[in-house]
Amino acid sequence: MLVDSPPEQRAETAPAPPSRKAVRALGLLLSVAVLVLVALASIAIGAKALSPDQVWHGLFHDTGSYGDVVVDERVSRTVLGLLAGAALGLSGAVLQALTRNPLADPGLLGINAGASAAVVTAITYLGVTSLTGYVWFAFLGAAAVGALVWFLGGSRGATPVRLALAGTAISAALYGYLQAVMITDGAALGRMRFWTVGSLASATNSTILQVLPFLAAGTLLALGLARPLNAVAMGDDTARALGAHLGRTRGLAMLAATVLCGAATAACGPIVFVGLMVPHVVRSFTGPDLRWILPYATVLSPVLLLGADVIGRVVARPSELQVGIVTALIGGPVFIFLVRRRRTAQL
Amino acid sequence: MKTPTVNRAADMNRTVRANRALRTPGGLSLRLDPRAVLVVVLLLVAAGAAGVLLIGTGDAKIPAADVLRTLAGNGTAYQDFIVNELRLPRVLVGLLVGASLGLGGALFQSVSRNPLGSPDVLGLSQGSTAGALIVIVLMSGTAAQVTLGALIGGLATGCAIHLLAWKQGVHGYRLVLVGIGISAIATAVNGYLLTKADMVDAARAIVWMTGSLNGRDWDQVWPLLALCAVLVPVVLVGARGLRMMEMGDDVANALGVRVQRVRLVLMVSSVLLTAAATAAAGPVAFVALTAPQLARRLTRSPGPNLVPSLCMGAALLVAADWASQRAFGADQLPVGVVTGVLGGGYLLWLLVTERRAGRI
Numbered sequence: 001m002l003v004d005s006p007p008e009q010r011a012e013t014a015p016a017p018p019s020r021k022a023v024r025a026l027g028l029l030l031s032v033a034v035l036v037l038v039a040l041a042s043i044a045i046g047a048k049a050l051s052p053d054q055v056w057h058g059l060f061h062d063t064g065s066y067g068d069v070v071v072d073e074r075v076s077r078t079v080l081g082l083l084a085g086a087a088l089g090l091s092g093a094v095l096q097a098l099t100r101n102p103l104a105d106p107g108l109l110g111i112n113a114g115a116s117a118a119v120v121t122a123i124t125y126l127g128v129t130s131l132t133g134y135v136w137f138a139f140l141g142a143a144a145v146g147a148l149v150w151f152l153g154g155s156r157g158a159t160p161v162r163l164a165l166a167g168t169a170i171s172a173a174l175y176g177y178l179q180a181v182m183i184t185d186g187a188a189l190g191r192m193r194f195w196t197v198g199s200l201a202s203a204t205n206s207t208i209l210q211v212l213p214f215l216a217a218g219t220l221l222a223l224g225l226a227r228p229l230n231a232v233a234m235g236d237d238t239a240r241a242l243g244a245h246l247g248r249t250r251g252l253a254m255l256a257a258t259v260l261c262g263a264a265t266a267a268c269g270p271i272v273f274v275g276l277m278v279p280h281v282v283r284s285f286t287g288p289d290l291r292w293i294l295p296y297a298t299v300l301s302p303v304l305l306l307g308a309d310v311i312g313r314v315v316a317r318p319s320e321l322q323v324g325i326v327t328a329l330i331g332g333p334v335f336i337f338l339v340r341r342r343r344t345a346q347l
Numbered sequence: 348m349k350t351p352t353v354n355r356a357a358d359m360n361r362t363v364r365a366n367r368a369l370r371t372p373g374g375l376s377l378r379l380d381p382r383a384v385l386v387v388v389l390l391l392v393a394a395g396a397a398g399v400l401l402i403g404t405g406d407a408k409i410p411a412a413d414v415l416r417t418l419a420g421n422g423t424a425y426q427d428f429i430v431n432e433l434r435l436p437r438v439l440v441g442l443l444v445g446a447s448l449g450l451g452g453a454l455f456q457s458v459s460r461n462p463l464g465s466p467d468v469l470g471l472s473q474g475s476t477a478g479a480l481i482v483i484v485l486m487s488g489t490a491a492q493v494t495l496g497a498l499i500g501g502l503a504t505g506c507a508i509h510l511l512a513w514k515q516g517v518h519g520y521r522l523v524l525v526g527i528g529i530s531a532i533a534t535a536v537n538g539y540l541l542t543k544a545d546m547v548d549a550a551r552a553i554v555w556m557t558g559s560l561n562g563r564d565w566d567q568v569w570p571l572l573a574l575c576a577v578l579v580p581v582v583l584v585g586a587r588g589l590r591m592m593e594m595g596d597d598v599a600n601a602l603g604v605r606v607q608r609v610r611l612v613l614m615v616s617s618v619l620l621t622a623a624a625t626a627a628a629g630p631v632a633f634v635a636l637t638a639p640q641l642a643r644r645l646t647r648s649p650g651p652n653l654v655p656s657l658c659m660g661a662a663l664l665v666a667a668d669w670a671s672q673r674a675f676g677a678d679q680l681p682v683g684v685v686t687g688v689l690g691g692g693y694l695l696w697l698l699v700t701e702r703r704a705g706r707i
Binding site for chain 1: 535633
């Protein structure tokens with residue numbers, strides 16, 4: 001398909017550039033197809049393996065049989081994986097464009113640390129034990145740190161270096177606080193050590209419903225920012241010359257990234273590397289245009305996250321390896337390979 | 348942390364004017380910056396004072412004068428036991444670890460030409476932690492075995508980073524990026540090991556991961572001291588080309604620096620220093636990142652500022668341990684917590700003031 005279609009497209013529209021566009025659009029469709037396959041695999045594969053028949057039956061003719069119950073459980077997990085993956089990839093792509101820094105990811109800007117610190121506070125001092133309770137604290141923490149980084153980074157006059165430094169500083173301070181709490185309070189350590197690795201295992205429909213509005217709003221905002229962020233990526237002077245509102249764009253981009261990353265972290269714990277890696281991979285075949293990078297990142301990040309989750313369930317059967325660990329174990333080598341292959345990862 | 352070129356040029360001019368060259372009859376000359384010398388002296392005094400205060404702090408309080416008398420060998424038997432057997436090794440470990448981290452951090456930041464290129468960011472600390480956690484969780488090892496595990500983990504990580512970043516030479520940016528990748532992998536391994544551990548091992552692992560000076564004795568002092576005695580001179584001699592390398596590889600090559608060789612020697616030294624320090628006290632957060640920055644600001648001199656960073660690291664770590672002991676009671680909170688919070692706070696303050704001065 002990929003080989004045949006571009007000439008047809010070319011015949012219909014203008015010559016060279018649209019054909020490239022068509023290839024990219026087809027690539028995007030192909031990515032969606034891959035995503036659907038991975039999502040189905042995520043429902044079928046696990047401690048109890050299901051046949052495609054059973055998956056189909058469970059999805060569309062739910063009769064409450066054993067297989068159908070398993071499908072139900074795995075559907076919420078898969079949906080959360082889809083949402084969280086898309087959110088993480090998109091926020092990573094936005095942050096990298098915003099800070100013009102290939103190293104930018106939610107971890108580097110301290111947003112993960114903010115969520116973690118808020119959750120620890122909620123568990124230890126406020127007696128919150130249920131996931132539905134501390135989702136909100138994680139979100140609040142991420143948003144607060146996002147705002148703080150934005151303010152300390154110089155708000156309207158923010159530069160990449162300032163933002164990165166502010167993020168590093170805040171996450172280090174919060175990390176110290178986190179360690180102090182975990183050392184002095186054994187019960188908090190018992191719960192936190194599972195939350196901090198990042199996992200999809202605790203997914204329920206209520207978690208999904210709670211984070212869904214934030215994720216939807218963040219996604220729309222981020223996708224809408226593609227064009228202004230393209231201008232920002234060219235450097236302050238050029239962007240200003242092109243008529244971009246630097247301050248407003250940066251503020252909105254920071255908002256979108258914080259909302260996305262905060263909600264994802266709240267639901268699954270801090271999952272590293274999806275936000276850092278997927279935009280790099282995508283950029284290697286779309287080029288620097290964010291109007292393509294952002295949609296691709298939205299579609300391909302869940303592929304990575306769900307794939308990692310499936311792998312984690314297969315390799316350690318009947319127990320499982322948390323998805324945050326698998327993404328890092330896959331993502332680390334891929335990232336190093338990318339770094340080695342490209343000149344130096346540039347935006 | 349880029350200063351505009353105008354400022355930097357002004358700085359250079361000032362330091363060039365202030366420099367005095369020390370010439371020996373043999374034709375060797377050594378440039379001395381009076382301000383840097385003053386900073387080094389003051390930092391050494393501060394580190395010594397914090398060390399004396401730290402020896403005096405604890406369940407049995409000893410006034411500073413008595414500590415000094417006991418150190419000179421004139422104390423009572425009771426004081427002698429507490430000071431020389433129990434608390435002096437702890438302070439010495441603190442000083443040595445701080446010095447190693449400060450020096451290692453300064454080297455890393457200078458070689459990678461990036462203020463964020465510290466062992467914390469590059470994953471050396473995480474690699475050491477992985478080594479230590481494997482020993483704690485999977486083998487329930489003794490303290491000595493944990494130290495060995497941390498050392499091996501740190502060195503293996505250093506080798507991995509260097510080999511993976513090697514591609515017809517090591518480029519600063521690639522080094523940082525590869526380090527970040529390695530760091531993420533090691534962090535994942537650590538997280539996995541923590542979830543596998545039972546509660547007792549997990550608590551022990553968390554304390555180790557924070558970096559602590561509690562219960563350090565002479566067994567930790569000697570290896571670290573020996574290593575520092577060998578490596579610090581090696582680094583200081585080898586670092587002559589470092590200042591030129593900060594201008595970029597091409598310029599340094601043109602000025603006659605053997606860039607790759609110098610870089611290899613310095614990287615190996617700093618990996619050894621950091622790994623040994625981490626093995627002795629755990630990954631104490633932020634000292635390697637902050638000490639060189641603070642030192643650079645105090646001396647107001649461009650270049651790697653190796654000796655001031657070393658002294659700053661030692662003073663910082665011991666002062667942080669003292670502060671933690673005073674504020675939270677003896678052995679309640681490991682020093683790593685304090686350095687993490689203080690270091691983060693310091694960076695924030697730095698950002699605010701730099702911003703006000705319009706320098707970043």
